[in-house]
Amino acid sequence: MTEPADIPSPERVLDAGALRALAHPLRVRMYDILSQFGPQTASSLAQLTGESSGATSYHLRALAKHDLIREVAGRGSARERWWERPRGSVSFTNPAVMKTPSGRAATQVIMSEFLNRRHQQLMRYVGDSIKTPEDLYDAAAVISSTTIRVTEEQARELAEQLTKVLSDASDRFRDQEGEGVVPFSLRVDLFPLPPESN
Template sequence: MTNTRESRNLDAGALKALAHPLRVRIFNLLSERGAQTASSLAALVGETSGSMSYHLRALAAHGLIQEVEGRGTARERWWELPKGSVYLPGPGESQTPSNRAAAQIVTSEFFRQRHETLMAYIERPVAQVPEEWRDVGLITTSYLDLTIEQMTEVSAELREFIDRVTERYRGQSVPDTHRVSLRAELFDLPTDARTEES
């Protein structure tokens, strides 16, 4: 199946614009919660609306976010993420020292916040979860012994599945929907991580 989602590789300017913990948080909140205003984002992160507007304009200047068409007023603008996925280069992929530093900030902050979201889910009191939503989540880890060809194949199958599910359910507005997080991780472990079975 061909990946029909648009994908954007961040250039140096966009990467540097995103290289701020609060801007990564804004980016994640827009992804998790959908369109927001400076005021609603400020309430979520404990910042002033003026500070939030400054960071939103910086992100918009590099196309990382965009104004929602036909929504809001000149005084209250709504912001959203553009459609499609974003590729974040790792620090090792960036050519200049400043690009590498920006990539390190973005990557570290993204995964720190991602881990916080996961831990909040794990530690959420049962009383705060509607009964019908209990025990439907999935957190699983498997350890496999793969060749590079097999890992490439599994990675492609996972991407295809995620793309298919994302296209199927993106933007639906039916009763009883909740925003959910779908994650997939597949990476090689250090070569000394495997121990021979006895």
């Protein structure tokens, strides 16, 4: 059952079992495809990932076992099941789980795979835009970065404001369909810079 679009879903903090289930490169990739492009079958995920449908089917069942994904009600057949990622934001960092070596390792795998995939998408967009520069100027996209000097309290306040912008946009546009509607990636990075090494 899909939640009404006007009711924001609370953030789900993944428990140890869900984190361990997700901590596999192919599972992170499949989970992110479901997040970005909506419902898929094992066959369509196989085409998108270059894996066999047997492998994607196996990994879909592992994700579903921990409620990371669910079967789409009323769609598909016994042979061709459709899967979706439930609505709402998900936190891959669980303070209780991070106290254990296995919890930290699972979180590291998930975050590394997820951010690597998103970075590859950004770099592919930049590369394609440079090949066709007229598209770069016409695109409704922003790639911007700045360095600011703030206190920890100011950084927390800014993080809350940015998170609200992302959450509001997600609640408003996640399920939008129609002519001209395409998936966009909306990403915010805010973190203290490490000291420069000599």
